[in-house]
Amino acid sequence: MTNASNKTDILIVGSGMAGMTLVREVRKLDKDVTVHMITADDGAQYSKPMISNAFAQGKGADDLVQKDADTFAAEFSVTMWTHTDVFAINRSSKSVLINTLNGRDVIEYGQLVLAVGASPRPFTPEGYGPIPLPSVNSLDDYRHWRGEFAPGERILIVGAGLIGVEFSNDLVNAGFGVDVVDIASQPLGRLLPNELGQLLQERLEQAGVSFHLGRTIERMSVNEAVLDNGLKVSYDHALSAIGLVPNTKLAQECGLKVDQGILVDPFLMTSDPHIYALGDCAQTQAGVLPYVQPLMIEARALAKTLVDDPTQVELPALPVAVKTPALPTVVCPPAPGAKGKWAIEGVGLDRRAVFVAENGHSLGFVLTGAETKQRMSLSREMPALLAA
Numbered sequence: 001m002t003n004a005s006n007k008t009d010i011l012i013v014g015s016g017m018a019g020m021t022l023v024r025e026v027r028k029l030d031k032d033v034t035v036h037m038i039t040a041d042d043g044a045q046y047s048k049p050m051i052s053n054a055f056a057q058g059k060g061a062d063d064l065v066q067k068d069a070d071t072f073a074a075e076f077s078v079t080m081w082t083h084t085d086v087f088a089i090n091r092s093s094k095s096v097l098i099n100t101l102n103g104r105d106v107i108e109y110g111q112l113v114l115a116v117g118a119s120p121r122p123f124t125p126e127g128y129g130p131i132p133l134p135s136v137n138s139l140d141d142y143r144h145w146r147g148e149f150a151p152g153e154r155i156l157i158v159g160a161g162l163i164g165v166e167f168s169n170d171l172v173n174a175g176f177g178v179d180v181v182d183i184a185s186q187p188l189g190r191l192l193p194n195e196l197g198q199l200l201q202e203r204l205e206q207a208g209v210s211f212h213l214g215r216t217i218e219r220m221s222v223n224e225a226v227l228d229n230g231l232k233v234s235y236d237h238a239l240s241a242i243g244l245v246p247n248t249k250l251a252q253e254c255g256l257k258v259d260q261g262i263l264v265d266p267f268l269m270t271s272d273p274h275i276y277a278l279g280d281c282a283q284t285q286a287g288v289l290p291y292v293q294p295l296m297i298e299a300r301a302l303a304k305t306l307v308d309d310p311t312q313v314e315l316p317a318l319p320v321a322v323k324t325p326a327l328p329t330v331v332c333p334p335a336p337g338a339k340g341k342w343a344i345e346g347v348g349l350d351r352r353a354v355f356v357a358e359n360g361h362s363l364g365f366v367l368t369g370a371e372t373k374q375r376m377s378l379s380r381e382m383p384a385l386l387a388a
């Protein structure tokens with residue numbers, strides 16, 4: 001067993017933006033508390049959102065690395081286990097079981113933080129398997145996927161959500177041919193009113209993207225997909241962007257409460273008072289919030305809690321910028337199931353859509369073109385995601 005830590009030690013599982021931001025926030029408050037980090041990947045610090053506009057800038061995976069694990073560990077006085085998988089949590093002994101390149105070990109914790117992220121929903125069309133279509137949800141994924149491209153090749157993207165449309169814009173801008181297939185009738189179907197979904201589609205089509213909307217893939221070989229209307233789409237590389245599923249297995253197997261994500265209270269505490277969760281794996285009262293701004297705010301509050309100043313997370317309305325240069329767009333969606341109507345103003349590319357409830361309150365918005373400058377002022381008019 002690796003030397004047991006004293007009972008106030010913090011052990012963070014995951015070195016994504018959630019885990020690393022938490023380390024930085026803890027160190028702002030406390031230079032002395034012992035912090036350990038265990039991560040399945042190489043522990044390099046990078047900004048994940050930069051992956052979906054890296055092609056057009058000619059940036060490979062290594063260009064996106066901000067700090068390697070050793071530099072990060074030294075700067076923030078953290079013990080880091082990289083390429084190390086946590087495969088079980090023993091809550092009664094307050095320890096985790098790990099698989100390293102050198103074998104198995106046990107590490108004890110005082111306070112455990114799960115920052116284990118989410119995994120791409122697997123998509124294995126008939127004729128393609130046995131492994132699912134590639135997805136890009138990490139720097140390693142990007143490194144492997146990008147490594148195989150040659151200029152001018154055709155890329156097939158399955159899914160016209162946030163990640164799918166961002167990659168489609170980036171790849172056409174980088175000179176690739178791009179086809180996008182989605183069962184929905186418009187891009188960003190869950191986030192945009194029809195009119196603005198169509199506008200985004202038109203702009204991406206003008207940039208060179210071919211959309212196949214309201215369609216599914218019936219079968220697929222290594223270089224051709226057959227859609228449910230019989231259309232054959234040839235491709236050199238495919239990307240599945242049909243969504244992410246929070247990583248809940250570790251939490252579930254040790255008896256923590258999970259739903260769509262790992263359930264946490266307003267202090268980000270799980271159903272075990274010594275275990276917390278944040279980032280893409282956590283489900284707050286506002287649901288799973290798989291974006292950067294929420295995890296930054298969560299990390300700030302959790303750092304205080306961990307160093308003995310229990311602090312609830314308060315989340316204002318948090319708009320998300322969609323990185324589609326063909327139509328700069330900012331979305332601040334209403335809560336799922338909210339009732340109301342979109343009121344849309346503006347002309348050309350500069351549009352402002354506000355989702356208004358029957359009582360006249362604004363619940364969400366979408367801004368495009370020059371209107372995106374209004375994102376901060378409009379956000380202040382929206383209901384908070386999590387109020388204290």
Ligand SMILES: Cc1cc2nc3c(=O)[nH]c(=O)nc-3n(C[C@H](O)[C@H](O)[C@H](O)COP(=O)(O)OP(=O)(O)OC[C@H]3O[C@@H](n4cnc5c(N)ncnc54)[C@H](O)[C@@H]3O)c2cc1C
Pocket residue numbers: 013014015016017018019038039040041048049050051052084085086087115116117118136137138163247250278279280281289290291292293295320321323
């Ligand atoms: C291409 C792309 C573009 C995006 N663009 C935007 C954007 O523009 N704006 C925005 O707000 N959001 C964006 N997002 C979402 C945002 O990047 C994520 O919400 C955020 O990076 C999630 O960070 P995380 O630390 O919670 O999870 P992750 O980055 O998934 O990190 C999880 C970590 O846990 C580790 N891990 C998992 N399981 C184990 C285990 N059992 N043992 C040890 N380690 C483990 C992994 O190795 C990894 O280090 C984008 C996402 C993608 C994929």
